[in-house]
Amino acid sequence: MRYEAPTTTKDAVALLSKTKGKGQVLAGGSDLLVRLKGGFVEPEVIVDIKRIPAMQAVSKTASGFKIGAAVSCAQLGENSALKKAWPGVVEAANLIGSDQIQSRCTVVGNLCNASPAADSVPAMVAAKAKAVVVGPKGKRTVPVEDVVAGPGKTTLKAGELIESITLPARKGKSGDAYLRFIPRTEMDIAVCSAGVSLTLGKGGVVAEARVALGAVAPTVVLVPAAAKAIIGTKLDDDALAAMAAACEAACNPIDDKRGTVEFRTEVAGVLAKRAAKIAYQRAGG
């Protein structure tokens, strides 16, 4: 095994694509180094992306925000402009692990680890985030929900890595929120979770919405029917009940000691309702 710390994306891609065996990107290492220790991965080369300047910053662009793949979740929490525009994405990222983990973990690592319970992913999916993928054949941009194929599996091709995540610019009255259920107060894996992003039109009526659920299916799921249930409403009880029902219908969770199928399904709807209310309030509704 080799350790490499390239200083450009191009060099990182070259290292990944020219290695005979498996190349593995190292961001914060909070998933990778645990798996390495457990002997679950044996990469030929570890490509540390934290020395690549293009991946180290959060920048405000004409089309929104760009989050470099090496930016830690702690740094996201310290970025007031990002927090103001996308409080739900930042609160989801800041729920990952302890302060020790926050110093290191990244939202891209959270996404590429491909756990159905990854906390930042439902919030990013609700926010319509996109991943900028760079590989031997050039650059492509894909919706975050298309990056994960199943538990532990991504759609990234050999030699590809994610350089950054983009979030759209916020318009008018908009807000987002993320909630998860865990049996403890911190340091636990989501039993189920919900991310909601919405934009209000005239008179506080929801004009646009996106609802995503975590830990209730093999991948994070976007639930268009749940969004439809609240669009055109002011989140009255009927609309929220219809949204919860749509969420429940989208659930296909596992049954384990942390939560039964019934429990996860019902709580997913409850969390979506609560997250929608918070997002609505943040939007100024």
Add this chain to the structure above:
Amino acid sequence: MSGVHVSTTINGDAVEFVCQPGEVLLDVLRNRVGLTGAKEGCGTGDCGACSVTVDGRLVCACLVLGAEVEGRAVNTVEGMANGNQLHPLQQKFIEHAALQCGICTPGFLVAAKALLDRNSDPTEEQIRYALAGNLCRCTGYDKIVRAVQAAAKDLAVDATKPAAKKKATKKPSKKSA
């Protein structure tokens, strides 16, 4: 496997070492540098016994590769005392009996210092959240929280004494560790 040559700063001293590519910082500190303060409780980021800071940011040394600290500044529990004078946190941990077996103590001290460097007057809730990544199987946490509160008070008194040497509170650098 060829070794990786690393030049870094540990507790203010320039240090060089050669480690294996997959070797974690915790093993480098303990087995190559001779700093055994950071402990291995779990090796998987859950217990915080291995807490150190890299460029001012609190991390689990078991989840950082030794090779990653090239050119960075690492601080461990060994660097907390000023010569023979214990850091107020260390002093208060003793006075409040905030330890029994002591395995978790270096990690708690480093994590608590990282908190106080950033927030000199934390609430009990903030202390408990900031230390959520550190597990203790002996004390039940209350004594640890009381010790951190007492140390924060002590540091605040120190800071108002004009003659007292003010400790520069280092802001974490923008680089992620």
